Amino acid sequence: MSARRPPLLMNPGPVTLSERVRRALLLPDVCHREPEFSALQAAVRHGLERVYPAAAGGWSAVLLAGSGTAAVEAMLTSLVPAQARCLVVVNGVYGERMASMLERTGRAFAVARTAWTQGLDGAAIERALDRDAEIGWVAAVHHETTTGRLNDLSTLGAICARRGVRLLLDTVSSFGAEEIDLAGWNVEACAATANKCLHGAPGVAFVLVRRQALLERRSAASGLYLDLFRHFGAQEKGEPLFTPPVHVLYALREALAELQEAGGWEGRRRRYRDLSSLLREGLGARGVRLLLENEAAYASSLTSFELPPGTDYDPLHAGLKRGGFVVYPGQQSLLGRMFRVAVMGALEPRDLERFLGCFDEAVGRAGTLCQAGASQSVK
Numbered sequence: 001m002s003a004r005r006p007p008l009l010m011n012p013g014p015v016t017l018s019e020r021v022r023r024a025l026l027l028p029d030v031c032h033r034e035p036e037f038s039a040l041q042a043a044v045r046h047g048l049e050r051v052y053p054a055a056a057g058g059w060s061a062v063l064l065a066g067s068g069t070a071a072v073e074a075m076l077t078s079l080v081p082a083q084a085r086c087l088v089v090v091n092g093v094y095g096e097r098m099a100s101m102l103e104r105t106g107r108a109f110a111v112a113r114t115a116w117t118q119g120l121d122g123a124a125i126e127r128a129l130d131r132d133a134e135i136g137w138v139a140a141v142h143h144e145t146t147t148g149r150l151n152d153l154s155t156l157g158a159i160c161a162r163r164g165v166r167l168l169l170d171t172v173s174s175f176g177a178e179e180i181d182l183a184g185w186n187v188e189a190c191a192a193t194a195n196k197c198l199h200g201a202p203g204v205a206f207v208l209v210r211r212q213a214l215l216e217r218r219s220a221a222s223g224l225y226l227d228l229f230r231h232f233g234a235q236e237k238g239e240p241l242f243t244p245p246v247h248v249l250y251a252l253r254e255a256l257a258e259l260q261e262a263g264g265w266e267g268r269r270r271r272y273r274d275l276s277s278l279l280r281e282g283l284g285a286r287g288v289r290l291l292l293e294n295e296a297a298y299a300s301s302l303t304s305f306e307l308p309p310g311t312d313y314d315p316l317h318a319g320l321k322r323g324g325f326v327v328y329p330g331q332q333s334l335l336g337r338m339f340r341v342a343v344m345g346a347l348e349p350r351d352l353e354r355f356l357g358c359f360d361e362a363v364g365r366a367g368t369l370c371q372a373g374a375s376q377s378v379k
């Protein structure tokens with residue numbers, strides 16, 4: 001009898017690991033105060049700085065133990081001075097989360113909000129900046145995973161660059177697979193995680209910060225654990241500040257090597273686009289509609305679909321899971337209206353074909369035979 005593989009993850013992170021990355025989790029235990037760990041930490045930081053070659057020299061990666069949210073919170077609370085004014089651009093859960101972080105830490109901020117199914121409104125952002133000349137920071141989400149929209153940062157970045165306003169980005173679900181123009185968009189920092197487009201294991205996150213800011217400015221952090229400046233200081237000396245997730249870092253080092261071999265972020269974006277096209281065409285042919293206005297609105301890695309009429313999310317999810325695939329629901333106001341399918345992680349075009357067969361089965365239409373795991377047994 002062959003063992004059945006666990007379901008493939010088509011939720012927007014964490015992802016199905018490649019066998020190569022999974023094996024890296026089993027490398028030897030090391031003490032984080034020994035030179036072996038210093039070398040690992042340096043390799044991971046360097047690997048992250050190489051994902052966007054323009055970062056080299058100008059932006060430094062600071063590692064943190066935690067999920068993506070920890071990196072976003074560390075970025076906002078370490079960099080935005082307590083007295084500064086910030087504009088948060090919101091069109092989904094993750095934009096709201098950044099506003100909530102600023103609110104809880106007593107920062108003064110304004111919000112430029114559009115509906116969750118809408119893109120950013122450049123004119124409204126300009127008006128908000130005109131209204132309050134004291135605003136020196138803009139915080140925005142690159143890929144708003146709530147809907148799959150890739151926010152138009154060329155427009156927002158051009159506004160920030162022209163006005164000399166510093167841009168802070170949540171790139172948690174775009175780093176490694178979408179364009180990030182650090183200099184052109186006046187990016188002060190961007191926060192991300194190991195376990196989305198980089199295909200690492202969950203447990204480590206990071207912020208890429210303009211190096212000059214880390215060297216010359218004072219930390220705005222009021223807490224201890226999420227103070228990026230302290231982590232940066234220790235990491236520059238080859239030490240971690242606190243106990244790091246050593247094995248997760250091994251996995252990230254391997255995942256970064258895999259990314260480079262696969263053509264870097266552009267190669268990964270091509271791969272995601274190919275897989276997402278199969279998905280969108282396949283579900284489109286079955287009459288399933290996109291939640292957003294058109295394909296061009298989406299990030300390469302994720303698509304949100306309207307639930308087909310008469311289909312509830314829970315049975316759809318359960319049917320797909322029986323067939324070997326985990327998908328994701330809508331959040332908050334979008335719950336019950338949509339489902340999301342990501343193509344990050346170790347996925348092959350043939351997995352998408354099987355997915356479509358299982359989808360038919362799950363919505364009770366075409367009688368495509370899809371016995372759970374039948375075609376995915378491993379020896």
Ligand SMILES: *Cc1c(COP(=O)(O)O)cnc(C)c1O
Nearest residue numbers: 067068069094143145170172173
């Ligand atoms: C996944 C995600 C996060 C962080 O999620 P964690 O569960 O903390 O890793 C933040 N922002 C965006 C845009 C995300 O997609």
